[in-house]
Amino acid sequence: MSAGIVSYGAYIPRYRIDVGEIARVWGADGEARSKSLAVYSKSVPGPDEDTATIAIEAARNALRRVNIDPKDIGAVFVGSESHPYVVKPTASIVAEAIGATPYLTAADYEFACKAGTTAIQTCMAMVKSGMIKYGLAIGADTSQGAPGDPLEYTASAGGAAYIIGKEGVIARINHTVSYTTDTPDFWRREGQKYPSHGGRFTGEPAYFKHIINCTKHLMESVGTKPSDYNYAVFHQPNGKFPMRVAKILGFTKEQITTGLLTPYIGNTYSGAVPLGLAAVLDVAKPGDRIIAVSFGSGAGSDAFDITVEDEIENYPRHMGPSVMELVENYKMVDYAIYAKFRRKIHLGV
Amino acid sequence: MAIPRFWRHIGSRYNLVGTKCKVCGKVYFPPRDVCPVCHRKSLGSMERVKLSGSGKIYSYTVIHTPQKDFEMQTPYVMAIVELDEGPRVTAQIVDCDPSEVHIGMRVRAVLRRIGEDGEGGIIYYGYKFVPERTSAKGAQGHLSVK
Numbered sequence: 315m316s317a318g319i320v321s322y323g324a325y326i327p328r329y330r331i332d333v334g335e336i337a338r339v340w341g342a343d344g345e346a347r348s349k350s351l352a353v354y355s356k357s358v359p360g361p362d363e364d365t366a367t368i369a370i371e372a373a374r375n376a377l378r379r380v381n382i383d384p385k386d387i388g389a390v391f392v393g394s395e396s397h398p399y400v401v402k403p404t405a406s407i408v409a410e411a412i413g414a415t416p417y418l419t420a421a422d423y424e425f426a427c428k429a430g431t432t433a434i435q436t437c438m439a440m441v442k443s444g445m446i447k448y449g450l451a452i453g454a455d456t457s458q459g460a461p462g463d464p465l466e467y468t469a470s471a472g473g474a475a476y477i478i479g480k481e482g483v484i485a486r487i488n489h490t491v492s493y494t495t496d497t498p499d500f501w502r503r504e505g506q507k508y509p510s511h512g513g514r515f516t517g518e519p520a521y522f523k524h525i526i527n528c529t530k531h532l533m534e535s536v537g538t539k540p541s542d543y544n545y546a547v548f549h550q551p552n553g554k555f556p557m558r559v560a561k562i563l564g565f566t567k568e569q570i571t572t573g574l575l576t577p578y579i580g581n582t583y584s585g586a587v588p589l590g591l592a593a594v595l596d597v598a599k600p601g602d603r604i605i606a607v608s609f610g611s612g613a614g615s616d617a618f619d620i621t622v623e624d625e626i627e628n629y630p631r632h633m634g635p636s637v638m639e640l641v642e643n644y645k646m647v648d649y650a651i652y653a654k655f656r657r658k659i660h661l662g663v
Numbered sequence: 664m665a666i667p668r669f670w671r672h673i674g675s676r677y678n679l680v681g682t683k684c685k686v687c688g689k690v691y692f693p694p695r696d697v698c699p700v701c702h703r704k705s706l707g708s709m710e711r712v713k714l715s716g717s718g719k720i721y722s723y724t725v726i727h728t729p730q731k732d733f734e735m736q737t738p739y740v741m742a743i744v745e746l747d748e749g750p751r752v753t754a755q756i757v758d759c760d761p762s763e764v765h766i767g768m769r770v771r772a773v774l775r776r777i778g779e780d781g782e783g784g785i786i787y788y789g790y791k792f793v794p795e796r797t798s799a800k801g802a803q804g805h806l807s808v809k
Binding site: 328360361362363364366367370371398399407410411413643654655657661 | 673
């Protein structure tokens with residue numbers, strides 16, 4: 315029996331900042347910025363939120379929807395590029411906060427924006443091999459762009475959690491493949507507060523090359539074509555890239571709209587594809603086919619071919635907040651409050 | 664805060680684990696070894712229970728002059744929350760404006776950062792409460808698709 319998604323949960327912090335407000339501070343044309351990125355606002359974590367608290371909320375939302383003993387979760391992996399500690403795992407905090415400790419394995423993953431989907435792959439392998447009954451894979455981030463850097467318009471916060479298992483599967487993961495090369499398009503060196511990137515180099519040789527090759531490889535492996543899928547979720551560093559990559563690959567706008575959240579919440583990095591997939595699962599029906607392809611700078615892509623099972627009809631989605639509920643529960647803040655919340659202001663004490 | 668002191672309370676702080684007296688049924692938080700009602704009859708009958716995290720605001724105050732580490736959150740709300748199981752806990756109310764808070768307001772527990780030992784020290788996580796929103800419309804409003 316193959317592995318699949320037993321439950322999922324999402325979390326998006328409540329605060330938002332408008333792209334136009336960020337542009338105002340840096341003397342840029344807000345409307346032009348917003349249009350060129352296809353992003354209107356981005357989520358901002360509260361002053362007491364970080365990747366661990368976001369991961370925990372997402373994991374608890376996943377557990378609210380399913381009746382499983384947390385002690386049956388044999389592995390917790392948290393993918394993020396903004397772990398609260400450089401040394402000391404986020405995963406052990408999450409495991410403690412959901413009551414899964416102590417008999418489990420846990421670790422943090424880092425692969426820019428794709429660490430969360432890699433965590434799903436590891437859980438699939440451990441479940442399929444019989445090492446564990448359930449695995450918890452989370453992608454969560456509170457990403458930061460340097461003040462004034464183009465990244466600041468999109469770098470946001472959010473996450474989603476997936477419980478992977480063999481029993482009570484609501485969406486079967488038929489197949490997964492990856493595509494990885496050494497491509498230095500985006501990085502953050504040890505001790506640096508903000509990441510650096512290669513500007514336009516993050517496009518063609520990085521995002522597009524990896525997503526296109528990985529998606530094609532997956533469809534060749536399982537013998538599918540774009541029209542076989544009801545929904546497609548591509549990594550979404552902005553609103554434009556996923557729309558363009560979908561067009562290049564032959565997917566329609568209708569296929570990607572449900573899972574495209576960046577225009578409203580920005581780029582949640584490791585949370586991006588997991589959240590997009592969660593938005594699709596919020597509305598998916600039995601038999602629906604989903605393709606989800608992540609991208610992490612550095613660089614690599616993970617692609618998943620998923621079929622929604624009949625079990626989703628019995629699955630109490632309403633026990634946790636839907637992605638759209640989280641998107642729509644928001645409070646706008648100005649740049650000053652944003653700078654305070656994101657610790658861009660240093661107190662003189 | 665000393666690391667062992669925080670570590671010892673992780674179970675309670677992360678998951679609201681309290682105790683229930685199996686003699687009289689009363690629930691306590693933080694955990695107690697002896698029931699103050701049943702005294703020695705309760706010895707050996709105090710059971711660990713995970714509380715639901717749902718409750719209502721019993722009383723609250725708005726802090727305008729913050730203590731250290733809370734400068735970024737001023738003004739913030741501290742409340743006594745009466746949990747559905749009975750115990751009352753003191754905690755911060757977050758993700759809402761102080762003007763929205765009222766006695767009797769339904770809240771639910773979340774895990775947040777409650778402090779840290781400077782930039783290089785341990786980060787302390789613990790429970791805070793957020794409003795129990797029955798619908799997303801309780802927030803600023805719906806995003807219109809532009």
